[in-house]
Amino acid sequence: MQKVALVTGSYRGLGLETVAQLAGLDFHAIISGRRSEVGRVAADSLAKKGLNVTYLDLDVTSDSSVAKARDYIEGQFGKLDVLVNNAGIHYDLGNPSTSPNWKVVQEAIDINFLGAWRVAVSLLGLLEKSEAGRIVNVSSGAGSLNDVTPGTPAYSTSKAAMNMLTIQLAAALKSSSIKVNAVCPGWVRTEMGGPQAPRSVEEGAKGIVWAATLDSDGPSGGFFRDGNAIAW
Ligand SMILES: NC(=O)c1ccc[n+]([C@@H]2O[C@H](COP(=O)([O-])OP(=O)(O)OC[C@H]3O[C@@H](n4cnc5c(N)ncnc54)[C@H](OP(=O)(O)O)[C@@H]3O)[C@@H](O)[C@H]2O)c1
Numbered sequence: 001m002q003k004v005a006l007v008t009g010s011y012r013g014l015g016l017e018t019v020a021q022l023a024g025l026d027f028h029a030i031i032s033g034r035r036s037e038v039g040r041v042a043a044d045s046l047a048k049k050g051l052n053v054t055y056l057d058l059d060v061t062s063d064s065s066v067a068k069a070r071d072y073i074e075g076q077f078g079k080l081d082v083l084v085n086n087a088g089i090h091y092d093l094g095n096p097s098t099s100p101n102w103k104v105v106q107e108a109i110d111i112n113f114l115g116a117w118r119v120a121v122s123l124l125g126l127l128e129k130s131e132a133g134r135i136v137n138v139s140s141g142a143g144s145l146n147d148v149t150p151g152t153p154a155y156s157t158s159k160a161a162m163n164m165l166t167i168q169l170a171a172a173l174k175s176s177s178i179k180v181n182a183v184c185p186g187w188v189r190t191e192m193g194g195p196q197a198p199r200s201v202e203e204g205a206k207g208i209v210w211a212a213t214l215d216s217d218g219p220s221g222g223f224f225r226d227g228n229a230i231a232w
Pocket residue numbers: 008009010011012013014015032033034035058059060061085086087088089111115138139140141184185186187188189190191192193194197
């Protein structure tokens with residue numbers, strides 16, 4: 001039975017490359033996002049390369065959008081093997097923690113943290129129908145409490161919260177076959193990372209795909225970069 005993967009916020013950047021790599025490993029990989037036209041173009045371009053890819057509308061901040069996406073996946077595939085919580089926003093350099101832009105803070109929390117939580121909870125029933133469900137939270141070293149470079153308060157706080165969510169979900173699902181891990185892709189050349197970043201999307205997505213395809217004896221509840229554990 002073909003494996004199915006959903007990547008949130010994936011019509012560009014690390015998400016799109018993660019979809020391409022998973023489809024290259026024989027997954028049916030679902031590009032998702034909040035702009036249908038852009039998403040369909042992205043899906044078509046991968047499908048033209050022979051990859052098994054479709055597009056699905058999914059705004060991670062919307063309960064109804066997430067519920068619709070779950071119903072679609074249930075109807076089409078009856079299960080989900082991999083969820084990559086990739087949608088992310090606001091690397092807020094220059095946003096002072098002492099007088100923050102609250103809109104930026106709210107959106108970072110809503111999308112980077114609550115969005116990942118909402119999607120994971122909604123899709124849990126489908127992940128439980130997989131023999132080996134995997135949740136990958138695309139986090140960041142900027143959310144590490146051990147390796148702090150102050151300066152991106154909304155983003156770092158949202159990713160630190162995502163890291164705690166990873167630990168909470170992994171513990172709650174310990175007796176199931178579902179593994180939950182957080183992955184930092186490194187500093188990557190994307191719209192968020194900028195052109196000066198040292199890593200390509202191919203390099204960044206590799207560690208995400210590693211966590212999405214862990215064997216049954218692989219870790220759960222960890223924080224990784226390039227397949228190596230890093231400090232929370
Ligand atoms: N690039 C880096 O150096 C780096 C480093 C560490 C971690 N990360 C993480 O990697 C992930 C991917 O980032 P990226 O670098 O590829 O950035 P990106 O190119 O800006 O991609 C972010 C994606 O998230 C989507 N998104 C935003 N809000 C959404 C929502 N409410 N619902 C669904 N999708 C939404 C965006 O779509 P819209 O066009 O709709 O906004 C976009 O497709 C993020 O979680 C980021 O924090 C990146």
